[in-house]
Amino acid sequence: MGLISSLATFGRYCLFIKRVFSVPDRWAVYGRRTVTEISKLGIDSIPLVLIISVFIGAVITIQMQLNIASPLIPAYSVGLATRDIVLLEFANSILCLILAGKVGSNIASEIGTMRVTEQIDALEIMGINSANYLVLPKITAFVLFMPVLVVLSIATALVGGYLVALVTDLISVNRYVYGLQALFQEWYVWYGLIKSLFFAYIIASISSFYGYYAHGGALDVGRASTNAVVSSSVYILLFDVILTKLLLQ
Amino acid sequence: MIEIRNLKKSFDGRTVLHGIDATFETGKTNLIIGQSGSGKTVLMKSLVGLIQPDSGEILFDGRNLPTMTSEQISDLRKEIGMLFQGSALFDSETVLGNVLFPLMMFTDKSHEEQMERALFCLERVKLTGAEKKYPSEISGGMQKRVAIARAIALNPRYLFCDEPNSGLDPRTSIVIDELLSDITHEYGITTVINTHDMNSVLGIGENIIFIKDGYREWVGDMTQIYNTGNEALNDFVFATRLFKQVRDYVATHESRTPQR
Ligand SMILES: Nc1ncnc2c1ncn2[C@@H]1O[C@H](COP(=O)(O)OP(=O)(O)OP(=O)(O)O)[C@@H](O)[C@H]1O
Numbered sequence: 001m002g003l004i005s006s007l008a009t010f011g012r013y014c015l016f017i018k019r020v021f022s023v024p025d026r027w028a029v030y031g032r033r034t035v036t037e038i039s040k041l042g043i044d045s046i047p048l049v050l051i052i053s054v055f056i057g058a059v060i061t062i063q064m065q066l067n068i069a070s071p072l073i074p075a076y077s078v079g080l081a082t083r084d085i086v087l088l089e090f091a092n093s094i095l096c097l098i099l100a101g102k103v104g105s106n107i108a109s110e111i112g113t114m115r116v117t118e119q120i121d122a123l124e125i126m127g128i129n130s131a132n133y134l135v136l137p138k139i140t141a142f143v144l145f146m147p148v149l150v151v152l153s154i155a156t157a158l159v160g161g162y163l164v165a166l167v168t169d170l171i172s173v174n175r176y177v178y179g180l181q182a183l184f185q186e187w188y189v190w191y192g193l194i195k196s197l198f199f200a201y202i203i204a205s206i207s208s209f210y211g212y213y214a215h216g217g218a219l220d221v222g223r224a225s226t227n228a229v230v231s232s233s234v235y236i237l238l239f240d241v242i243l244t245k246l247l248l249q
Numbered sequence: 250m251i252e253i254r255n256l257k258k259s260f261d262g263r264t265v266l267h268g269i270d271a272t273f274e275t276g277k278t279n280l281i282i283g284q285s286g287s288g289k290t291v292l293m294k295s296l297v298g299l300i301q302p303d304s305g306e307i308l309f310d311g312r313n314l315p316t317m318t319s320e321q322i323s324d325l326r327k328e329i330g331m332l333f334q335g336s337a338l339f340d341s342e343t344v345l346g347n348v349l350f351p352l353m354m355f356t357d358k359s360h361e362e363q364m365e366r367a368l369f370c371l372e373r374v375k376l377t378g379a380e381k382k383y384p385s386e387i388s389g390g391m392q393k394r395v396a397i398a399r400a401i402a403l404n405p406r407y408l409f410c411d412e413p414n415s416g417l418d419p420r421t422s423i424v425i426d427e428l429l430s431d432i433t434h435e436y437g438i439t440t441v442i443n444t445h446d447m448n449s450v451l452g453i454g455e456n457i458i459f460i461k462d463g464y465r466e467w468v469g470d471m472t473q474i475y476n477t478g479n480e481a482l483n484d485f486v487f488a489t490r491l492f493k494q495v496r497d498y499v500a501t502h503e504s505r506t507p508q509r
């Protein structure tokens with residue numbers, strides 16, 4: 001039963017995506033909506049990304065110093081480990097899990113409310129492909145803006161570590177900065193950026209899907225938005241494993 | 250003119266529409282009436298293709314909706330205006346933005362011409378001055394009027410209204426009813442209104458279809474309703490004491506005054 005219903009849901013998702021990715025009725029309107037969504041989904045997320053990144057960056061640095069302090073390990077390892085954790089996992093996967101909560105619930109509740117108040121029916125009655133009109137700008141905007149968020153997150157997380165070096169005497173600033181530069185692999189940056197594009201697509205499309213098929217009242221919109229966050233998070237984790245296997249080996 | 254023939258619809262084995270036949274005439278206010286749960290909304294949503302009927306024909310001036318391709322449906326919908334029970338205004342747009350929306354999506358007119366048309370529609374529903382407000386800032390009756398303005402912006406040939414005056418006070422209801430009736434006659438629209446408001450039935454019902462438990466029970470107009478022999482219709486329309494008194498008054502009044 002569970003398998004059949006998840007297959008049915010997956011089938012519906014595919015049909016939904018097929019409707020989303022059709023040619024917009026009006027390119028000008030599509031462009032304008034995409035810009036609005038960049039501001040709503042992307043720019044509005046910047047403060048959250050900055051705050052979380054600076055703190056996590058600081059915490060990672062402290063943890064590294066406390067856990068690997070040993071005469072056998074070179075002191076610059078702290079900077080190196082901080083940098084690699086941020087590049088490989090924090091600034092894409094963990095960041096997207098957090099954004100799934102903010103952006104995913106925002107998308108699902110907005111589209112879900114439009115569904116239960118018949119605004120989507122009103123679009124359909126006018127002869128507009130509502131899935132395309134509402135969802136494509138969100139997916140485009142979030143996927144386009146995600147790299148910006150990732151780069152900002154990397155930078156602020158490393159600054160977080162730097163602040164720890166600066167204000168505490170756990171590690172010297174020189175060693176931290178030396179560690180950040182040691183044994184640098186450029187591919188790690190690309191790997192993080194590529195993953196984040198997939199995650200952005202997952203968050204925007206899955207949350208839209210749950211919102212679009214909400215039915216009932218305000219309670220159901222709440223449920224749709226919870227399901228959207230849970231589901232996006234699970235798929236982010238799943239694709240994290242798959243992409244890591246594909247990209248890092 | 251919209252004709253429906255033998256329209257059937259069931260949900261999970263429960264039949265909601267048992268083969269409805271009806272004709273909705275051009276330039277007239279066509280009413281679908283019936284008790285809550287009788288299938289009015291399902292009927293109306295089937296008419297516009299938001300619900301897929303199980304069988305039957307829906308002919309928009311000869312064009313059969315159930316056999317259309319999705320492109321043909323999109324084209325037909327450009328001739329349709331619809332008023333939803335909850336107004337369904339886009340709450341991220343202003344009043345003016347809502348009325349401009351269909352014009353922007355479907356016409357190649359210049360911005361000035363679009364503005365002119367939108368302002369004309371708002372004036373037609375007597376809402377001049379509220380253009381810059383958002384739907385959440387205006388009353389339910391005003392929202393309904395904005396929805397009417399939006400529905401008529403593209404000069405539709407067919408107008409569908411699902412309970413246009415539910416949740417409104419009797420006075421505002423009458424304003425909405427008269428507006429719909431005027432627009433219908435002025436532009437020769439085929440208007441279909443779903444209602445269980447007896448004031449509307451007796452006020453603007455030029456062609457009334459009474460649905461009971463998914464069957465078409467009665468067809469007629471607002472004058473025929475006073476002396477109908479149909480038991481179910483009588484029970485439904487003249488359910489309250491006030492309406493019973495109105496009927497009795499009309500009956501005695503008509504018998505005393507010579508017919509014109
Ligand atoms: N999507 C659906 N799935 C299952 N049953 C449905 C669905 N939509 C409507 N029904 C059923 O169809 C019947 C008719 O519903 P409908 O909404 O058409 O009533 P109505 O005449 O519009 O009532 P009201 O005046 O209260 O709006 C109801 O018994 C309802 O339970």
Ligand SMILES: [Mg+2]
Pocket residue numbers: 289290291
């Ligand atoms: Mg109804």
